[in-house]
Amino acid sequence: MKRIFRSFSKVFPKSFLEDTHEMLRFADFELDAEIWLGEIVTVALCISAVMVWLSTYSSSSFFILSAVIVPIIYLVGAYSIPFFIAEDRAEKVEKILPNALQLMSSNILAGMTPFQAMKLASRDEFGALKNELDRVTAKSLGTESFSTSVKEIAKHIRLPALERSLKLFVRSIESGGHLSKVLDETAKDINDSLMLKQEMISNVRSYAVLIVLTVMIGAPLLFNVSILFTERLNTLKQGFSTSSAEDFGMDLLVSESFDPNFLIGISAVIVAVTSTIASLLIGVIVSGKEKYGIRYAFVMVPTSLIIFYGVRIIVHTLV
Template sequence: MNFNKLYLKISMLAPKKTVKLISTLMEQGGFTLNPRILIGFTIYLTFFATLTVIFTTQLLSLNPTLQTLLPLATLIAIPGLLYTLIIITADNRARKIEELLPDALDIIAANIKAGMTLENAIWLAARPEFGPLRDEIKKVSADTFGGKPIEDNLQKMSERIRSETTKRAIQLIQEGIRLGGEMSKLLEEVAEDTRNTQMLKKQISTSTITYTLFIIFAATIMAPLLFSISTTYSQLSKNLAGMANTRNTGNLIQNIPFLGNNTTNTINPNDIFNFALESIIITNLLAGFIIGQIKYGKATRGLPYTPILLITSITIFLVAQQTLQILIQNLIK
């Protein structure tokens, strides 16, 4: 069975805007796979994975809340993870091109000074050490020698790279070509301007490291610790309330805040635990985006930090909760 044809048919279910967005991101990430095949595969995988989770939760007779949340989480997680992977790949590729662009512009300027035309100068600048930038230069040169205007080819190149710095540099080069300026001098100035921009970004990243550390500390350490205290306190209150029914501890229970003798209206500790876990996950997701915005000027650049933040914070939360419960049990004994 040809699964690619099946995936292509399934991809027809996706909205045109979604297909266009994924196609653009995959092109910016350097993927050679047909975007519709990936979209169809994602829909196919998500559908059967969600069905599997639904049947599994029914067989295990889990509580109704989990029977609803787990399939919903699967439905969101699989497309979300693939989309995140594409964005991270596109951003990493753009960052590599940004770092290599000034050197490539200097080589093109030197070739022009040596008497070459702009087209030949660009072609000879496609060196192996430039990696993804070399591929883009080759595409521009091939299209140019094929008869297409170089300005249009440069515009397409800027659209294939997910970088505002690169787009700005290409726009300056396009203006120079249209106005007929001295290209070698212009290219050298654009290369220097690009280097200054990169240096400025590094300085901003260094100067904002205090804010980054504070966000990491608050999201991964303080929030889990405080939530662990809340969940432990709620469990302790429930246990003491249960003891009040079998022992003469009415006065003790009465003095505990938010508990009293009426235990029918107290919040279930399991609900507090679920709320704490959900809050930690959301907090660390947002922390990753904020770190990316602060350090790199783009929220999606913080996505690689998110798994590390989530694993660390959830681990601290569970360990702290278990430690507090053991300590309290020893004290009660």
């Protein structure tokens, strides 16, 4: 089976395979990137095959469309899982990193060596960072040097602040600098960055709320009003003859009619696409990364469609 999975993964470019391997490492997944990609592609093809098979028992185009759309949603969702796990690990480490650096600084001031300071700074509340610190101390007791082991932490946690801190830590050890002061200043800079980041998020949160309300409530409501107008216009056309409508100058009533079902379908597609784009935009606003908005898309798109069809039912009930 592994050979089959590897053959499926060959459809992806080499750069994409390398990025996937890096992402799995950041997520702390001990998986082969080629096999993992081959597995999710195989599952997607199976889903598509099942949908095509079901379409043979129905005249509706629903299963044909599902044979394309559902596998794509599955692929995006499956690929997003390790990405968000890696991002969550980095976010948690960023919050506790200043405390870890200050603890190592205190240990060094107490007369410990950098190795001892890092080993004793490994605490359970540090989560993923604790695992990396334990890995460093274990490797340093073997054949690998302490400085080289420290640099490898950045290969398992995708966090620029951590990578910069590790470089300063290693450089201070190698140059004989005031390591304790460097760690304290680095911790202070990270704390200031976190406070600034939180302030920026608070300032732009109102824009995110406005986007959500517009896309999830405003758009479905306006589309339903347009569809209702079209349906009422078609009803009026049936009650007017061509000659009488032209006599009254109401050429609109004798023009070609729109199919309401077509408008409903195209409106649902537009709502789904708009919600997806809006969720990516919210990801940029909140975290500066459009990929982060994918997690919002899995909530916004279904909710927008539910509101769209829900408003349609309510409008037809009241009118």
